[in-house]
Amino acid sequence: MLKRPLAAALFVAAGLLPAHAAKTTLVVSLPIEPPGLDPTIAAPVAIREVTWVNLFEGLVRLDRDGRVQPLLAKSWEVSPDGLTYTFRLQDGVKFHDGTAFDSADVKFAFDRARAPNSTNAQKQIFAPIDAIETPDPATVRIKLKEPTGNFLYYLGWGDAVIVAPETAENNKANPVGTGPFKFKSWARGDKVELIRNPDYWQPGKVKLESVTFRFVNDPQAQVAALRAGDVDAIPNMAAPEVFAGLKKDPRFTVVAGNTEGEIVAGLNNAKKPFDDPRVRRALMHAVDRKTLIEGAYSGFGQPIGSHFSPNHPAYVDTTGVVPHDPAKAKALLKEAGFGSGLAMTIKTPQMPYASRSAELLTAMLSEVGVDLKIVPTEFPAKWIEEVFKNKDYDMTIVAHTEPLDIDIYARDSYYFNYKSDKLKAVIAEAARTVDEKARFAKYAEAEKILAEDVPALFLFQLPKLGVWNAKLKGMWENYPIPSADVTEVYWVD
């Protein structure tokens, strides 16, 4: 008899007895504070993490598998020529300020995004739009100039959420959307608080009453706050070495998933000798991706042979196209006239993955007679200036976190200085192709062209290292889009 109260007391002390009701508050730790809360006027991922589908909603959304799902549009039809999209809107949707949502808001939001003075970071999403018609409050008809395969997919991004004409100007500081959470407060430098929207058009959809996003830049401090119970979840942490240590702790769920971020060591394809595909291929042959991932990211992350996310259905494994083969690398360098060696630099930003990868690349390339010198730079400010704009570099390394961005290799002004008519034709064809299967086949073709031509050293897919309280359910394991969707998150006892 004595044992039982003792055991009970111990359980209480250990906090293991079930609570009376499941918790309805959530504290999420994000590494970067958003510079504003309007995803339609600036690019930072941090804005999307706080606002996308939590606060703001688009006509459609992407689900956790990256598939397009209806949201403010309950259904749509695409004309056989692929030029007209007719959306039927949800009924009874209200903005957080109480005003009703209808087709005029959709027209306003998209016209604002494509206006001449628009500062939308993904203005090209709206470039194909020819006209937006609103035959009635519940219908929007969008006419395109040309068929656009990924039009619906892009409408699921944060850049295409629907904002109201009355409140759009102030969304950066006081966001008003249609989402399941409303903006409550923003203590700048510290946290943003959201509370449940009682008038949400899908009643009962969210279980949380409030969500706090706390901005903690230092991964050690993030983990300390998690261990101390000050935060409940770190959806995506940047310190793989810390992450590995959390696996043993039963209090936490630890998930290594995928993001849409490709870590690539971009080459200046217009600069000699990197205009020679033999040199580029030789550099790729010198790299052992597995060892690189081990050293740069504690073994988390999937090797890639091209610029495409393994999450995507159109992904093809191209890691074998230019595999690790130092002998071949040396032979190719000799053939290109660099048998006695090659000296080059890598402009390396301050992110730990970048500097570690650069060090490993230096070691790997030295084995084939390439002297790679690390030149530090600062991301984003200095890097954008030196590498992206002035293209003053040999090699650099960054993660390209935008989903489905293989078309950057077909952009003339992009920092790779890569010009391939063959690739441009395939990418243009993919953009025009409305049929999904045919479009994916075009992407596969583009992936193979890049894998063979090596405009950049394709290294690995940036993983999403998530850790959260074991009693928390509904968090995303992968990031098919940069986000921190908490609309399906709940606590279990």
Place this chain on the structure above:
Amino acid sequence: MGGLDGRPGDSAASRPLLRLIILRFASLAITLVAVAAAIFLILEVLPGDPAAIMLGTSAREDTLAALRHELGLDRPALERFVLWVGGLLQGDLGTSITYRMPVSALVADRLAITIPLSLLAILISTAIAIPLGVLAAANRDRGADRSVLVFSQLGVAVPNFWLGILGILVFSTALGWLPAGGFPGWSSGLWPSSKALVLPAFALALPQAAVLTRVTRSATLEVIGADFVRTARAKGLSERATLRSHVVPNALIPVATILGLQLSFFFGGAILVENVFNLPGLGRLAYQALAQRDLVVIKDVVLIFSGLVILVNFAVDLGYLVLDPRLRSRA
């Protein structure tokens, strides 16, 4: 002027004070103008386009141009400088490029953390350093002295951000006594807010306390050997009384100088410590603004830091007057 009311004691003390205040304010104004011009020039040549940072690598050229226009970055440099300084003279710090809100509001919130944090740190640092330094000097080359020297050597070697992480591991993660970071806001009450500042203040203070301990020790040793101290002892004053009323007051003058320098250092150290503890103070604001190239905020924060440092030096000079009666009577 102060002597007009007929109290003779006043005039001697207040005249140098008044002159000091006028001189200080003049130097404050000149320094601030120089700092303003310097920081503006530095930011002009510093690589980084705020518009490109805000809009990312997929932004089209027309979108970038629209944002640059909205932010006023397309105006000539001289015009921007004049607008900025003109605004400052009217008390308008401008609008933050990233937050798009008035910098004055941002800064006011941040100062409400950084100033209490720095003051708390200096309090802790002096409370540790002065007794330890005097103790070490009074027990020169004995056990107490050696222990103090080991402590101070350690303190000088340990960086404050590392100390901060260690403090979090021990007092937040393991013991759960103090929050691991963040700030609940002064509106949540004095105790929860102060609690959030305890660990960061110690992290800031301990390395400085180590330096200050060494300074106190050597200053005290210097005074202990002085003639007037021997005289005091010869008068029959006890060792303790000699220390208290003759040695320590005289040793405090160099200590005050270092203390003044340190308070300036605390504002700088706050950048690291506020980042480790995730405190939304002025240091963190400066750090974020620099990474984001929020030119308006960087310029203002650097000016404010410079102003604070000058004010602190002014306070130290006033401190000399209190500590050293000779400075008062010399006038």
